[in-house]
Amino acid sequence: MNISINYEEDLQKNPLYLTLMQKSSLLQEICINNWIFALPRKSSYSEESLKNHEFILSHILSPSEELPKTHFINLIGDEVVINEQSIKMKNDKIHQCVILFEEFYFTKDLQKFKIMCIDMPLNKKFGKRSMSSNSTVKNVQESIEFIHQNCSRQIERKIQNAIKNFNLRMQKVFDYKQLQINIKLLYDYCINIASNRKIKDDQFLFLNVKIAIEYIVMDAVYEKIFDAITIENSEKNIEFNKILRKLSNITLNDLNLSHLPEVTSQVNENINVLRIELLKIDKSKCAFDKLSCIKNVIDIISLYNDNKLTATDELLPMLVYIIIKSNYFYFISTLIFIKEFNLSQILNSEAHSVGSAFVYILTTIEAIIYFIQTNEHMKLEKNQLIKKTITIDDVKCQTDYIDFLFKCIYDNDEVQLEKYLKIPYSVFIKEKTSSSSEPSSSSQNSVSCHPLCACLSCENLKNNSSSINVNLTSQNDMRMLHIAAFYNLPKIVSLLLINDAEIDATNENGFTALHIASMNGHQKVLFLLLHGNANINLPTKDKKTSLILASMYGHEHCVKALIFFSEHTHMAININAQDIEGNTALHYASQCGFLIIVDILLEYQAKATLKNNIGKTPLDYAYNSVIKKRINDAVKYQVEELPVAESEFVFIRKQDLAEIFEDTK
Structure with a gap:
């Protein structure tokens, strides 16, 4: 398919199409023989071409028997070949047309025929002078050479001086609108001095001058204007x-x-x-x-x-x-x-x-x-952690039972979850097979009246019974605590923690509930897990810590929560932890333009000079000049810790200090 051209003409108003519609016998032949009508854009051929009968015949294509999809013969005997997204006469090595799209049309008699819309006539003798048949400059080097060949040395110097003066005047300008206006003025100025009457009279030459000047100007100003765009639209x-x-x-x-x-x-x-x-x-x-x-x-x-x-x-x-x-x-x-x-x-x-x-x-x-x-909230296949349609009646095996418990979590159904947390699958299935309408006495004794009940029986139950199902795992090692953290359910998380859920249990990728909460920006769940003594520095299989994940996904409130909790407890956070690629939290925040997170990390002494596995520092990934300046300023005040040999340590005894003190009297 060629999707590279936009065809905006009304096809049924194309003069060549209208000409064919008037030739009923020829149109009938096209339909009967499954020929293709190649229709060039009306702007690509002259009115004179319509008077030439060869013009229409050269665009009616009969498929070859051997290669009917790619090789054709038109009605004047020329071989025509389709190559990827283009079509050309086989004997013409230079001229080729772009296929815009293909459509089926119907005659008044409901006979079907295919139209292949192309950007210009198959035979260039029928076309207007087409710019697409000429090559334009394709890079800055070609642009410099083109200007050198078509303009005087004096004009070249004027263009160079204009760009040089622009960069000097704009050196301390960072306002996007001001830069935008001045760049367009610079471009217009360069076009005016480069375009004499001869160039302006030649449409193709003038277009090439405009493209060449754009290459030259943008090569000089691109970094500055693109940086201004990122800041303006941060x-x-x-x-x-x-x-x-x-x-x-x-x-x-x-x-x-x-x-x-x-x-x-x-x-x-x-x-x-x-x-x-x-x-x-x-x-x-x-x-x-x-x-x-x-x-x-x-x-x-x-x-x-x-x-x-x-x-x-x-x-x-x-x-x-x-x-x-x-x-x-x-x-x-x-x-x-x-x-x-x-x-x-x-x-x-x-x-x-x-x-x-x-x-x-x-x-x-x-x-x-x-x-x-x-589609930010698109349901991803990898995130489909539960069977949302499963009911208690669908449970036929241990896996189904786990899926049902996960469904209770998804529904935020604390009552159901607490009830079945303490009923072993063996007891549940026994009751189900015996078709008992009420749970057995053993299961009744293991269920509290309701989640907030404080009667003597329920208090004894809380103190003496264990929630045997709380740490059950699915096939991919997901646990109930992981599910609750993923769906941001603080009350369920609390219930699971009270019932002795293993807080640092990992899934198949080494993710704990804290990792999942950090990655998804669930701050309340994150705090509950931290207060439950979740390991703040535990890495995943690819060595990402909770801080790295929160920074990577742009959750500044979770980054603040992790650092705040660490600062006010004895749980020290490794702010410079590196993942399997050697990236730190600062690398990721810097790369994505998360300025608030960059500021938080730098405030708490995140090292701006740490290199990842390919030797890149957070500064190398700086999203724009604002982040680059913040990191550069931080580097000035960060002292590189040098390794010290053991022999360089001198241990001073209290006795030595006393003697020194006596000597100074």
């Missing part, structure tokens, strides 16, 4: 990044793509390739280069689908998945940059196929961001 960035973290366990099945097993399998297997391609967006300094990175990802996905046209409702979820898995946290700022700093206006160039492509991709990015923002 709240939006933070909220979006929290959602990205929250959805980090997403799978393609969560996005309703289970009906495409081959494609989803390819995407999962090659996720690193797709991530690397997408992350090139971070190094790109021009709007159309950033969009090209998205286009390249789309092209790779199309390859996984054997170059078949992928429907938009299938493509978008795949892009959502790749974006969430990319660990790129500048999507909001990137979208704003693309929309506001399309200096050459190529995105608005309807006559240029590249411009049309970028319009489509920009719309796609906006749709993806909106989808992610509005």
Whole structure:
């Protein structure tokens, strides 16, 4: 599928389409023989072409017998080939057309035929002079060479001086609006001095000048303006990044793509390739280069689908998945940059196929961001911890019984939970099989009147009986305390702790209830667990502590709670703990732009100089200049602890101190 071009014309008003509709016998032949009608955009051919009968015949394609999907012969005998998302005459090695989309149309007699919309005529002799048939500059080096070839040395120097003066004047300017206005003024100034009459009269040459100047200007000012965008939109960035973290366990099945097993399998297997391609967006300094990175990802996905046209409702979820898995946290700022700093206006160039492509991709990015923002609470397959439909009558084995207890927790049903916590499965199933309407005396004696009852019988029950089910585990080692922490149920957590739930029990990933509460931002549950003596420094299997998880997922209130509790108890927190990748809480907070968390960690002496496994410090990951300054300021006051040899220690006795004191009298 080619999803790279936006086709905004009314197809039924296309002059070539209308011409075909008037040729009923030819149209009938197309329907009978299953030929394809390749329809170029009306803006890509001249009215004179319509007078040439060859023009319409050259766009009616008959599939070959051997390769009917990719090889055709038109009605004037030319061989035509489809290659991925383009179509071309076989004997023309240069000129090729982009396939915009394909649709089936019906005649008045309800006969069906296929129309393949393309961006220009198959034979270039029928087309207007098309900019898409010429190559434009593609990077800053080509842009410098292009200006050098088409402008005088004097103009080159003027452009260089204008950029140099801009950087000097704007050195201490950080206001986004002021920078935005001045960058556009700089660009317009450079265009004016670079464009003489000859250049302005040549549409393609003038477009290339505009693109070249955009490359040159943005290469000089990009870092400053992009930083200003991240600061100006910090709240939006933070909220979006929290959602990205929250959805980090997403799978393609969560996005309703289970009906495409081959494609989803390819995407999962090659996720690193797709991530690397997408992350090139971070190094790109021009709007159309950033969009090209998205286009390249789309092209790779199309390859996984054997170059078949992928429907938009299938493509978008795949892009959502790749974006969430990319660990790129500048999507909001990137979208704003693309929309506001399309200096050459190529995105608005309807006559240029590249411009049309970028319009489509920009719309796609906006749709993806909106989808992610509005699906923050998406139910992820990995987070489906309970069977929400199970009832007491469905219990037929120990696993069902555990699922039922988990369901009681999910329903926040304290009465039911307390009742069945103390009924062993063997007793429960015996009663059930005997069809007893009332629990046996043994089970009755193990159940309190109600959760708040303080009668003598219930007090004895609390003191003497054990809740034998409280530490039962599911197949993935999840316990009731984990479930209660995940669903943020403080009362259930209290009930489980009172009934001797093992507070530091771990699931299959090494997560305790405290880890789960920290990761999900459940502060009340977190405090209950800390007061219950949960291990504040216990790491998961990938060595993430509760502090790292709270910082990583952007829960500043949980970060404060962990540090506050540590500060006011004897439970010292390891603020510089490193996970399996060597990252600290400060690394993660710095990377995602969580400024409040960065400030909290630095206030409590988090080391800003610790390196992770690839030698990066939190400063290297600083989200913007504000965070960079905070970390730099902290580094100035942090003294590096140097290892001291044992021989350098001198132990002074009280007797020595007394002698020193006597000598100083």
